């Protein structure tokens with residue numbers, strides 16, 4: 605069961621069966637997602653996934669959902685209005701403060717559930733350090749990771765390596781889950797922008813690659829049915845990882 609941790613009392617947590625128990629920390633971003641999707645796209649997608657997870661009976665034992673971090677590392681999108689980025693140091697400090705607090709009590713396992721690609725390398729780089737520093741196992745599930753999306757190509761038309769930001773995947777998911785936040789009238793093939801990122805770190809900014817609207821992908825290929833299937837894929841994959849991690 606995935607339970608909102610802040611809805612419990614300290615006694616509830618103190619008396620909880622710790623066998624297989626762990627915390628889940630969601631982290632997203634507030635950043636431009638083209639002219640057609642809202643700044644909160646990563647956050648809205650994550651909240652939709654969490655809603656599905658809370659209702660899913662496959663999750664057994666106690667998984668405590670911490671309040672989300674709604675901002676992320678979004679420096680690559682700061683040229684577009686409304687984007688708000690935390691620095692790498694701030695994000696790491698927030699996670700470390702949470703770990704410092706959690707380690708004083710009985711449940712000592714944390715899964716970070718990250719829905720923003722810009723946070724991926726930052727979080728992955730610190731897992732080993734946190735494990736040593738806090739004697740606290742931390743696992744990071746990154747939605748925008750090639751291994752997470754390894755079977756997604758069968759669900760979308762855009763080459764997966766070019767569906768980078770606000771393209772077919774994210775647009776389809778919100779068209780299915782939250783159609784009222786999508787500007788359907790602003791989606792057109794003329795705004796699609798298919799690029800492939802360099803195989804080395806070059807510090808890309810979205811304004812350099814897609815100066816007119818910030819999209820890196822093909823939103824014109826999106827539809828709600830694809831979004832429904834993508835959400836199911838993501839939910840199934842997260843549950844698979846949850847069950848694996850809980851048994852470690």
Ligand SMILES: [Zn+2]
Nearest residue numbers: 645646770774
């Ligand atoms: Zn996004």
